[in-house]
Amino acid sequence: MLFLLAACAPRLQEIGPPVDQPALTEKAIHTADGKDLFLRTWLPWQGSERDRPKAVILALHGFNDHSGGLALPGHGLARRGFAVYAYDQRGFGKDPDAGIWAGSDQMIADLKTATKLLKAKYPDRPLYLLGESMGAAVIMAAELTPNPPQADGIILESPAIWGWQTQSSFNTTALDLAAHAVPWMTVVPTGLRLKASDNRRALIALARDPLVIKQTRVDAAYGLVELMTRAYDAIPKLGHPRYLVLAGGKEAILNKGAFKTGLALLPDLPPEQGRLARYPKAYHLMLRDWDAPRIYDDIAAWIEHPNAPLPSGADAPR
Known part of the structure; x- marks a missing residue:
């Protein structure tokens, strides 16, 4: 019986020992265990800003997605003078082990590696972390660890905080039982059937993208909830570095009750230290919505003028 239970435990990727020096290349974040995390980059188009952007933004994609899903905000923020970098997190995109959960600790370790490499490349530029849904959860969970990523601020879009x-x-009972009984079983995420954006073209591209995972292993879903639990615990402790939370009024992917309860836990800080922006007509993937340029403007303004109101007027009272 013990042997059978062990055989059915949730599966994690096998992470090798440190064998290499982490490195930033044009196409990858090369990690200490020798894995290349595929990298996409969007740089300011011309002039001195290409080499000296206003700031550097490291963006993390959401669950079952990959760095290519951040192309619209990548281009939009690059046009506003920022250098944007995004990599495929382990278990997603072009990772050879796509579909297999890597574990929250390893995802956080990869974020810290990427942050250090970008800090070394741009030593005199501010560095901001931007997370979409699960990506935001990784950033939030990382903030509770010893030696959190050294960033000047974090931007959390539709943060995944539907924890235990x-x-x-x-x-809780159903997922725990499934993860330990049939961890290899796959399910179709509800997000594929719910409206995640008002940008139909973006949703069609998402559905047709072969790198987007369409069927999720149960143990990967179990791992995601564990990550969201850590992110939820981090909410009251946010503020160092300063944060900007982006919340959509038409959120349909995350549990609305959990999302509302989580946002209520945000610490009451001065606007330059912690900011909640609400967009009544925005969806879960708001950075791909038709009205997304307005949000890009808000992000740019928050980075450059932290004390000023957001151009869109989306500043929300606690």
């Missing part, structure tokens, strides 16, 4: 604290007893 906010799951129903039925969900």
Whole structure:
């Protein structure tokens, strides 16, 4: 019986020992265990800003997505003078082990590696972390670890905070049982059937993208909830570095009750230290919505003028 239970434990990627010096190349974040995390880059188009951007933004994609999903905000923020970098997190995109959960600790370790490499490349430029959904959860969880990523600020778009604290007893029991009984079983995420954006073209591209995972292993979903639990725990402790949370009024992917409860836990800080921006007509993937340029403007303004109101007027009282 013990042997059978061990055989059915949730699977994690096997991470090798440190064998290399981490490095930043044109196409990858090369990690200490020798893995290349595919990298995409969007730079200011011309002039001195290409070599000396206003700031550097390291962006993390959401669950089952990959760095290519950040192309629209990547281009949009590059046009506003920022250098944007995004890599395929382990278990997603072009990772040979795509579909297999890497574990929250390893995803956080990769974020720290990428942050250090970009800091070394741009020693005199501010560095900001931008996370979409699961990517935001990775950033938030990293903030609770010893020696968190050395960033000047974090931008959390539709942060995935549907942790065990906010799951129903039925969900908790069912997912725990499935992850330990049939971890290899795949399911179709509900997000594929719900409206994640008002940009139909972006949604069609998402559905047709072969790098987007369409069927999720149960143990990967279990790992995601564990990550979201750590992100939820981090909410009251946010503020160092300063943060900007972007919340959409038409959120349909995350549990609305959990999302609302989590946002209520944000610390009450001066606007230059912590900011919540609400967009009533925005969806989960708001940085791909038709009205996304307005949000790009807000991000740019928040980075350059932290004390000023957001251009869109999306500043939300606690």
